[in-house]
Amino acid sequence: MRYSGGLTREQFMFNEMRITARLMADGLSDQEILAQVYDNNLFQYPTEKEVKSKCKACLKRLAFLKEIPELMEALMNGTVSEAKQAALIAMMLQSRLLAEFMITVIGEKYRSLDMTITKKDMNVFFSSLAQQDEDVAGWSEKTVDRIKAVIRNCLKETEYIPPEPGSETLLPVYMSEELVQVLKDAGLSSWLPAFNVID
Numbered sequence: 001m002r003y004s005g006g007l008t009r010e011q012f013m014f015n016e017m018r019i020t021a022r023l024m025a026d027g028l029s030d031q032e033i034l035a036q037v038y039d040n041n042l043f044q045y046p047t048e049k050e051v052k053s054k055c056k057a058c059l060k061r062l063a064f065l066k067e068i069p070e071l072m073e074a075l076m077n078g079t080v081s082e083a084k085q086a087a088l089i090a091m092m093l094q095s096r097l098l099a100e101f102m103i104t105v106i107g108e109k110y111r112s113l114d115m116t117i118t119k120k121d122m123n124v125f126f127s128s129l130a131q132q133d134e135d136v137a138g139w140s141e142k143t144v145d146r147i148k149a150v151i152r153n154c155l156k157e158t159e160y161i162p163p164e165p166g167s168e169t170l171l172p173v174y175m176s177e178e179l180v181q182v183l184k185d186a187g188l189s190s191w192l193p194a195f196n197v198i199d
Helices: 005-009 014-025 030-039 048-065 069-077 080-094 096-111 119-132 141-157 177-185 189-195
Strands: none
Touching: 005 141, 014 030, 014 048, 014 069, 014 080, 030 048, 048 069, 048 080, 069 080, 069 177, 080 096, 080 141, 080 177, 080 189, 096 119, 096 141, 096 189, 119 141, 177 189
16 A cells, blocks of 8 residues: 555544444445435535535545444444544554554554654654655655644544643553454554554
């Protein structure tokens, strides 16, 4: 999977993901889901264009999660913490860049008991990536800055970092034993350190 700069257009969209997953579980087609979300203003967005683009983004992300029904169930009906973790996993499955950031930066922080996440950590990650991949090397500074902002927003939404702007504290997160087992069964054991699960 190539690195994609598409994260600049993405948001965490927790409520939207939960709504879309529940409609999907009702057996509706993608077109029917789009119609339901739009006709009933389920996302509470002001414009039709925004509703449709965000709903399509949710459907694309959920297509990855459908392969792991336990995570779909956690997203739809789990605690807020479990559901947000399932939504984050869906985003990681869609984005190689986000997955690698979570594993190599956040996972390594938990492994080494370094409970900070700084601008320098972000910069080192992206400069290392640019050295390894010519697509990333070709991204503008503006694109990289927008991707960093999306990642920080994801970390905030999932309570890896405090809501205060500029905080460099990394908070400990907890993943239930059930979800740990789901990731192991799905062949994603290498992702566990990103959720503060260190063997």
